[in-house]
Amino acid sequence: MEIYGKPIDDQTRCVHYATALDVVAIKFVCCERFYPCHLCHEQTADHEARQWPIERQGEHAILCGVCQQTLSITTYFEVSECPHCAAEFNEGCRLHKHLYFE
Numbered sequence: 001m002e003i004y005g006k007p008i009d010d011q012t013r014c015v016h017y018a019t020a021l022d023v024v025a026i027k028f029v030c031c032e033r034f035y036p037c038h039l040c041h042e043q044t045a046d047h048e049a050r051q052w053p054i055e056r057q058g059e060h061a062i063l064c065g066v067c068q069q070t071l072s073i074t075t076y077f078e079v080s081e082c083p084h085c086a087a088e089f090n091e092g093c094r095l096h097k098h099l100y101f102e
């Protein structure tokens with residue numbers, strides 16, 4: 001899976017978010033590309049970010065950087081760790097939910 005933006009390792013950490021728990025990349029609906037975070041998109045994409053519409057929350061727009069499996073937006077909202085490999089996700093991401101999803 002190709003990760004755009006400014007990743008710094010192969011678990012999708014980036015220059016902006018690089019704690020042990022920052023292992024999720026998000027596909028942006030505007031360009032269908034995975035970025036580690038909204039700042040990566042803002043600084044490297046040539047367009048404004050768009051948010052996933054509510055009716056498309058079944059899309060597998062979340063990538064776990066640890067096991068490289070994807071999960072749906074709905075599943076991502078329900079879990080605090082990866083359902084495939086049990087890697088813990090950063091709860092802080094929820095504060096930025098509105099940047100990615102309607």
Ligand SMILES: [Zn+2]
Nearest residue numbers: 028030031045
């Ligand atoms: Zn985009």
Ligand SMILES: [Zn+2]
Nearest residue numbers: 014016037040
């Ligand atoms: Zn970033």
Ligand SMILES: [Zn+2]
Nearest residue numbers: 064067082085
């Ligand atoms: Zn995983």
